[in-house]
Each structure stands twice: as C-alpha cells, then as structure tokens.
Amino acid sequence: MRHIIWLVLLALVLGSCSGEDESGKDKTPPAKPVLIAHRGDTGDGVFFLDDDSYITLNDENNGIDTVPEGDMIRLSWEPFIDNDLSHLKIYRYSDIEPDPVELGQIPSNNRHYLDQDDLVEKHWYYYYIELFDISGNSTVSDTVHYAILSKPGLIAPENNASVDIDAPEGLSFVWGIADDSIGFYRVLLWDENNDLLWFDDFNLATEDPPLSLKLPQLSPAPQPGSVMRWRVDYFVWDGDKQMYMGSESLERVFTVL
Numbered sequence: 001m002r003h004i005i006w007l008v009l010l011a012l013v014l015g016s017c018s019g020e021d022e023s024g025k026d027k028t029p030p031a032k033p034v035l036i037a038h039r040g041d042t043g044d045g046v047f048f049l050d051d052d053s054y055i056t057l058n059d060e061n062n063g064i065d066t067v068p069e070g071d072m073i074r075l076s077w078e079p080f081i082d083n084d085l086s087h088l089k090i091y092r093y094s095d096i097e098p099d100p101v102e103l104g105q106i107p108s109n110n111r112h113y114l115d116q117d118d119l120v121e122k123h124w125y126y127y128y129i130e131l132f133d134i135s136g137n138s139t140v141s142d143t144v145h146y147a148i149l150s151k152p153g154l155i156a157p158e159n160n161a162s163v164d165i166d167a168p169e170g171l172s173f174v175w176g177i178a179d180d181s182i183g184f185y186r187v188l189l190w191d192e193n194n195d196l197l198w199f200d201d202f203n204l205a206t207e208d209p210p211l212s213l214k215l216p217q218l219s220p221a222p223q224p225g226s227v228m229r230w231r232v233d234y235f236v237w238d239g240d241k242q243m244y245m246g247s248e249s250l251e252r253v254f255t256v257l
C-alpha cells in the first residue's frame with residue numbers, strides 16, 4: 001500500500017512539473033528558438049553581445065551569412081535549451097516567393113543549416129525555423145534575412161602556388177570585378193591555425209579590372225613552408241535594408257617559400 005501511495009505522489013509531482021495533461025502527454029512546447037541575425041563579417045572586428053561582452057567576428061559566429069563554397073546562405077541559431085527536442089523545420093520566403101517554403105527538416109542537434117537552392121543575387125531571403133520536441137509540440141523562431149552577390153573571381157596567386165613574399169615586387173592578390181554595382185572588396189588572409197593574419201578593403205572607384213592589393217610586411221614574418229589561405233569578399237550597401245549584401249570568393253591556399 002505504501003508503495004502505491006508513493007507512486008501516486010510521484011506521478012502527481014512529475015505531472016505538475018513537466019506540463020503533462022491527464023493522458024500523460026507532454027504539452028509544453030520548446031522555448032522560442034533564436035536565429036542569429038547577420039552581425040557583420042570577418043575583418044569587421046568586435047561585435048557587442050550586450051553592454052559587457054563582445055566577440056571578435058569570424059566566419060563561424062557572425063550569424064546568417066553566405067559561404068565561400070557556393071552561392072548559398074548559411075543559417076545559424078543560439079543553442080537550444082530544452083532537453084526533449086526532436087527536429088526542426090526550416091522555412092524561407094522572399095520578395096519573389098512571398099509564401100513561406102519549407103526547405104527541409106533536420107535533427108535538433110544541428111547548429112547550422114545551409115540553403116543550397118538556386119538563390120538569386122541581390123534578393124533578400126527571409127528565414128525562420130520551427131523547433132519540435134519528441135511529443136510533437138513546436139515553437140517558431142524569429143526571422144532573419146540576407147542577400148547574396150556574385151562572387152569575385154580570384155586570379156593570382158594560383159591555388160597551391162609557392163610564393164616568395166620577400167621578393168622585391170612583393171605579393172599582390174589579384175581578382176576580377178564581381179558585378180557592375182558600386183561596392184567594396186575585402187581581401188582576407190589566414191594562417192594554418194585559421195587566425196586572421198591580415199585583411200584590407202578596396203573601395204572601387206575608377207580602377208580598371210583586374211583589381212589588386214599588395215600584401216604589406218607582416219610581423220612576425222610567416223615562416224617558410226607555412227600554408228596561407230586567402231579569399232576576397234564583396235559587399236554592396238542596401239539603403240532600404242540598411243545592411244550590406246555580400247559574397248565570398250572561393251578560397252585559395254599558397255605556401256610561403
């Protein structure tokens with residue numbers, strides 16, 4: 001008898017804590033998922049999360065963005081907090097497809113989603129997710145947006161080149177104009193540890209293509225044999241949206257002689 005009383009008490013306690021109804025089914029939806037808006041780009045420096053804490057922006061933590069691998073948009077979100085989660089659905093709409101489209105469904109332990117559809121350049125795409133728990137309850141997130149541009153084509157140095165950065169003429173990064181908009185280009189250089197060694201912005205004025213930027217003397221000087229990775233990002237301001245549209249070129253590597 002004592003066991004039965006304990007079991008009844010236990011059931012009452014569990015029921016009142018976990019949002020179950022009389023049938024024992026979980027009715028508590030997940031906490032609202034938080035998508036990460038575009039915070040800026042690699043090279044922009046720090047982004048303040050609140051008054052006291054900031055992060056240095058990189059390709060991983062800058063929120064919704066494009067990627068070097070293709071004409072894609074990568075969506076990311078804050079870690080989910082519920083422990084009874086199952087999966088999430090990703091939705092997208094835009095000016096050219098105003099009704100939200102379900103892009104797919106992925107397990108809830110993912111931190112990113114890569115939209116690899118045929119995205120149209122200079123169109124703003126809006127995304128939100130719906131997060132489900134194992135009982136089928138769901139909660140919809142906020143909405144974030146981004147627009148991609150065409151990618152700059154890299155010209156020199158060739159991929160996998162061996163480069164003497166101490167040569168008298170130095171090392172110039174050379175690329176082609178991405179489109180006919182008035183924007184700016186950012187050349188980015190990383191070392192093998194994925195640390196950003198150098199970047200510089202190139203504001204297009206009247207230059208004829210191809211465009212180029214010369215690598216300055218780095219301190220400390222890269223060791224011979226070290227492998228460097230570089231690419232060129234391209235940005236065009238959208239006055240209506242008050243943010244940049246962006247693209248990231250394919251990445252190349254070279255070895256320091």
Ligand SMILES: [Ca+2]
Nearest residue numbers: 026028029133
């Ligand atoms: Ca639940």
Ligand SMILES: [Ca+2]
Nearest residue numbers: 041065066246
């Ligand atoms: Ca970017």
